Amino acid sequence: MDRxxxxxxxxxxxxxxxxxxxxxxxxxxxxxxDLRFAFCFPDIYEIGMSHMGLRILYGVMNEKADIWCERCFxxxxxxxxxxxxxxxxxxxxxxxxxxxxxxxxxxxxxxxMCYTAVLNMLDLGGITVRADERGEDEPLVVAGGPCAYNPxxxxxxxxxxxxxxxxxxxxxxxxxxxxxxAEGKSKKEFLALAAKIPGTYVPSLYDIRYNDDGTVAxxxxxxxxxxxxxxxxxxxxxxxxxxxxxxxxxxxxxxxxVSLEVFRGCIRGCRFCQAGYAYRPVRAKHAKTLIEHxxxxxxETGYEEISLASLSTSDYKELPELADGLLDWCEPxxxxxxxxxxxxxxxxxxxxxxxxKVRSGGLTFAPEAGSARLRDAINKNLTEEEIMNACKIxxxxxxxxxxxxxxxxxxTETDEDIKGIAELSQxxxxxWKTHATNKKRGVKxxxxxxxxxxxxxxxxxxxxxNTREEFKRKAQLLREAITAKAITYNWHEPDVSxxxxxxxxxxxxxxxxxxxxxxxxxxxDGWDEHFDLDTWLSAFEECGVDPxxxxxxERSADEIMPWDHISTGVTKRFLRCECEKAYRSEASPxxxxxxxxxxxxxxxxxxxxxx
Amino acid sequence: xxxxxxxxxxxxxxxxxxxxxxxxxFQRVLTRAGIAVKHTEGFNPHPYISIALPLSLGxxxxxxxxxxxxxxxxSNEEIVSRMNETMPEGIxxxxxxxxxxxxxxxxxxxxxxxxxxxxxxxxxxIKKLNDLFAREEVIIMKxxxxxxxxxxxAPMIHELSATERDGDIIINAVxxxxxxxxxxEYIVRAIDKYLPDCxxxxxxxxxxxxxxxxxHEFR
Numbered sequence: 001m002d003r004x005x006x007x008x009x010x011x012x013x014x015x016x017x018x019x020x021x022x023x024x025x026x027x028x029x030x031x032x033x034d035l036r037f038a039f040c041f042p043d044i045y046e047i048g049m050s051h052m053g054l055r056i057l058y059g060v061m062n063e064k065a066d067i068w069c070e071r072c073f074x075x076x077x078x079x080x081x082x083x084x085x086x087x088x089x090x091x092x093x094x095x096x097x098x099x100x101x102x103x104x105x106x107x108x109x110x111x112x113m114c115y116t117a118v119l120n121m122l123d124l125g126g127i128t129v130r131a132d133e134r135g136e137d138e139p140l141v142v143a144g145g146p147c148a149y150n151p152x153x154x155x156x157x158x159x160x161x162x163x164x165x166x167x168x169x170x171x172x173x174x175x176x177x178x179x180x181x182a183e184g185k186s187k188k189e190f191l192a193l194a195a196k197i198p199g200t201y202v203p204s205l206y207d208i209r210y211n212d213d214g215t216v217a218x219x220x221x222x223x224x225x226x227x228x229x230x231x232x233x234x235x236x237x238x239x240x241x242x243x244x245x246x247x248x249x250x251x252x253x254x255x256x257x258v259s260l261e262v263f264r265g266c267i268r269g270c271r272f273c274q275a276g277y278a279y280r281p282v283r284a285k286h287a288k289t290l291i292e293h294x295x296x297x298x299x300e301t302g303y304e305e306i307s308l309a310s311l312s313t314s315d316y317k318e319l320p321e322l323a324d325g326l327l328d329w330c331e332p333x334x335x336x337x338x339x340x341x342x343x344x345x346x347x348x349x350x351x352x353x354x355x356x357k358v359r360s361g362g363l364t365f366a367p368e369a370g371s372a373r374l375r376d377a378i379n380k381n382l383t384e385e386e387i388m389n390a391c392k393i394x395x396x397x398x399x400x401x402x403x404x405x406x407x408x409x410x411x412t413e414t415d416e417d418i419k420g421i422a423e424l425s426q427x428x429x430x431x432w433k434t435h436a437t438n439k440k441r442g443v444k445x446x447x448x449x450x451x452x453x454x455x456x457x458x459x460x461x462x463x464x465x466n467t468r469e470e471f472k473r474k475a476q477l478l479r480e481a482i483t484a485k486a487i488t489y490n491w492h493e494p495d496v497s498x499x500x501x502x503x504x505x506x507x508x509x510x511x512x513x514x515x516x517x518x519x520x521x522x523x524x525d526g527w528d529e530h531f532d533l534d535t536w537l538s539a540f541e542e543c544g545v546d547p548x549x550x551x552x553x554e555r556s557a558d559e560i561m562p563w564d565h566i567s568t569g570v571t572k573r574f575l576r577c578e579c580e581k582a583y584r585s586e587a588s589p590x591x592x593x594x595x596x597x598x599x600x601x602x603x604x605x606x607x608x609x610x611x
Numbered sequence: 612x613x614x615x616x617x618x619x620x621x622x623x624x625x626x627x628x629x630x631x632x633x634x635x636x637f638q639r640v641l642t643r644a645g646i647a648v649k650h651t652e653g654f655n656p657h658p659y660i661s662i663a664l665p666l667s668l669g670x671x672x673x674x675x676x677x678x679x680x681x682x683x684x685x686s687n688e689e690i691v692s693r694m695n696e697t698m699p700e701g702i703x704x705x706x707x708x709x710x711x712x713x714x715x716x717x718x719x720x721x722x723x724x725x726x727x728x729x730x731x732x733x734x735x736x737i738k739k740l741n742d743l744f745a746r747e748e749v750i751i752m753k754x755x756x757x758x759x760x761x762x763x764x765a766p767m768i769h770e771l772s773a774t775e776r777d778g779d780i781i782i783n784a785v786x787x788x789x790x791x792x793x794x795x796e797y798i799v800r801a802i803d804k805y806l807p808d809c810x811x812x813x814x815x816x817x818x819x820x821x822x823x824x825x826x827h828e829f830r
Contacts (some may be wrong), residue, residue, distance in 0.1 A: 003727065015634065016627045019624040023697065304640070304642070
C-alpha cells in the first residue's frame with residue numbers, strides 16, 4: 001500500500017471499508033485476464049456487501065479464468081474529500097486500481113435514491129459521467145437490478161442496461177466484449193451487437209418522442225435493436241450457480257450472514273410491490289439442494305448465522321423439510337437460522353419454537369393497510385384473524401415485541417383506512433393483555449407507516465402519489481388515533497418518497513435533473529443526513545422539469561409509459577386488469593390457487609411456473 | 612480441553628481491522644479451520660476467546676496474543692497451519708503454545724514509530740528528540756479513566772531512541788503497557804507540544820514486542 005493511501009486511511013472513519021483483503025476475496029493477475037470488470041454498488045460498503053446480487057455475479061464472473069471481477073462501493077463523504085484533496089481516483093478493492101482502468105464498470109441499481117451516487121462514483125473513478133461524451137478508451141458503463149425495469153432516468157449516463165437476472169447474460173456480454181476488443185471494433189459497433197443479446201437494453205439505440213404535454217409520444221428502436229427488451233431469467237433455478245466461497249468482511253456489514261436464496265418470484269401479487277411482478281415466474285430450489293449449499297457456505301465462511309432469502313419464505317413448498325434439515329445441522333454447531341419474510345397466515349408454531357431455541361427475535365408483520373377493505377384493494381391477502389392468531393401464539397410463547405409495517409397513501413385509501421391502522425395495533429395490544437404469559441417484561445408494539453410510492457411494472461403504475469401535504473395530514477391523523485403508550489409510531493418524512501416516485505416513473509428528461517442535483521452536491525440521497533429536498537427542487541426548476549408531473553399525476557389507461565419497451569414478461573393488460581380490480585376493492589387469488597395468466601410463464605421455454 | 616495461546620502478526624491491509632472486528636474475524640477463522648473452542652454459556656453462545664493487548668486501529672502488530680480453550684485433541688503445529696490456511700490477508704499465526712504466562716505480567720510494549728516529513732527531515736531532529744525524551748518531565752494532556760488531565764509521561768517511557776532511515780525518522784520506544792499504559796500516539800503529541808518544528812506530517816506505528824516488569828520478553 002502506498003504512503004498516500006496509508007495517510008488517507010489513517011484519517012477516515014471505518015477504513016476497513018476501503019481496504020479489501022477480506023477472506024474469499026478473489027485476487028488474480030491482471031496481466032493474465034482478458035477482461036476487467038468493476039462491480040460497483042452505489043452505496044457504502046456495509047450495505048453493498050450485504051447484497052446477494054453482488055455475491056452471485058462476483059462469483060459467476062470470477063469463475064471464468066479470463067475475467068477478473070472486483071468490487072467498488074460509494075465512499076463516505078470523509079473518504080471522498082480525502083480522495084479529491086489528494087488527487088486520487090476511486091479504486092476497486094481487490095487491485096486498488098482506479099475505475100477508469102477497467103474494461104467494464106457495472107452498477108447495480110437497488111433503489112432509486114442511489115442515482116446520484118452512480119454519477120459521483122463515475123466521476124471519482126475518473127470516468128466521464130455522460131455516456132455521449134465518454135471516449136472510446138473509457139470503460140463501458142453497464143447497470144442492472146430492479147431499477148433497470150424503468151432505466152430511462154439514467155439513460156444519459158449508462159451505455160447498457162441488463163434487464164432481469166444476470167447470471168447468464170453478464171457472461172454473454174463479457175464474451176462479446178472480449179471478442180469485439182480483440183477484433184478492434186468501435187464502441188458503437190459493439191453496442192449494436194450487444195443489443196442482440198436477449199435482455200440487453202442499449203438506450204442510445206432508441207428514439208423517444210414526447211407530446212406537448214410532456215407524455216411519451218413514441219419509442220422507436222433503431223439499428224436492429226429489439227422493439228421490446230424482454231427480461232432474462234434463469235430457467236433451471238435449482239441448478240443455477242451459487243457462490244459458496246462468499247467474501248467474509250472483516251468489518252460488520254448489515255446482513256453479516258450466509259444467505260440462501262430459496263426461490264425467485266412470488267405467488268402473492270400484492271399490487272404495490274414491484275418485486276412481486278418483476279421477478280416472476282416462480283422458480284424454487286429443492287430443499288435438498290439448499291441444505292447442501294447452506295452447510296457448504298457455513299464451512300467456507302465461518303458465519304454463525306444462516307438466513308433464508310425470498311420474497312415470501314412461508315410460501316416455499318418444502319419449508320418444513322428445509323428448516324428441519326438446516327436446524328439439525330445448525331443446532332449442534334451453534335449456528336442460528338433466521339427466517340425473515342414469514343407470512344402470518346401459515347405461521348408455524350413448531351418452527352418458531354424450534355428457532356427460538358438457538359436465538360430469538362421479535363415478531364414482524366406487514367399488514368400494509370389498516371382495513372380489510374383496503375387490504376383487498378392492494379391484494380394483500382392477510383386477514384385480521386390471521387394476524388391476531390399469529391400474535392396470540394407469539395404472546396403465549398413469551399414474545400413481547402411486535403413490529404407492524406404499513407403504508408399510507410395507497411390507492412383508494414380513505415381516512416377510515418388510516419384510523420384502521422390505529423385500531424388494529426390497539427387490538428394487538430389488548431390481545432397481549434389477555435394472552436401474555438409474562439407481563440412483567442411489558443410489551444412493545446411499533447407501528448411504521450411508509451409513504452406509498454407507485455412503481456413501474458405494477459398494477460399501480462398509473463396512480464398519482466399523494467402530495468407531501470396530504471401525507472403529512474394523514475400522518476397527523478394516525479398519530480392522533482394512536483393513544484396507547486405501549487404503541488410507538490414511526491413516521492416517515494414524505495420528502496424522500498416524493499423524489500423516489502419521480503425517479504421510479506421518470507423518463508429521459510429526469511437525467512438532466514439528476515446531473516444538475518449531483519453538481520449541486522447531492523451524492524448519498526439514501527442517507528437522511530445527506531438528503532436535501534430544497535437542493536433537488538432547485539435542480540428541477542433550473543431544468544424546467546416539474547416533479548409533480550411524475551409523482552402526483554394520474555396516468556390514463558392508454559398512456560405510453562416511458563418503460564413500455566422494457567418487459568418483465570407480465571403484460572400491461574394484466575397489470576391494468578389488476579388495477580381495475582383494486583378500484584373495486586377486489587382481491588385476486590394467489591398464483592397457487594389459480595393462475596391468472598399474467599404472462600410471465602411465457603419466459604420459460606416449455607417450462608411451467610412453479611407457483 | 613486445553614488452554615492455548617496463539618501468537619500472531621497483523622500487518623498490511625489487516626491493520627485496518629478494529630479490535631472488535633478482529634475478535635469476530637478470529638471466531639470465523641476458528642470455525643473455518645474446524646478448531647472447536649469453548650463457547651460462552653448463555654442465550655447467545657459465542658466462542659470464548661480473548662486478546663491480551665488491544666491494538667489501536669491502523670497499527671501494525673508483530674507480537675499479538677490470542678488466548679482460547681480448545682476442545683479437540685489437536686497439536687500446536689496443526690492449530691497454526693489450520694488457522695493460517697483460512698486467514699484473511701495480513702494476519703498470520705507464528706506459533707501456538709501451552710503454559711502461556713498470565714496476561715497480568717505484561718508491563719511494557721516496544722513500539723516503532725515511523726515519522727514522515729514532507730519537506731525533509733528537520734535539522735538536528737534526532738538529537739532534539741533524544742534530549743526531549745531523556746527529561747525527567749514531559750507533560751502532556753492525557754486521557755485516562757478519570758478524564759483528561761496533565762500527565763507526566765516520562766516515567767512511562769522506559770527507553771526511547773531516534774534514528775534516521777530512508778528519509779524517515781524512526782523512534783524505537785519501550786513504553787508502559789498493562790495497567791498504566793502509554794499509547795505511542797502520545798510520543799508524537801509530546802513532540803508536537805515541545806518541538807513543534809519537528810512535528811511529523813504522518814506517523815505510522817508498529818508494536819514490535821511485549822515485555823514483563825524485568826524487560827524480559829513476554830510470551
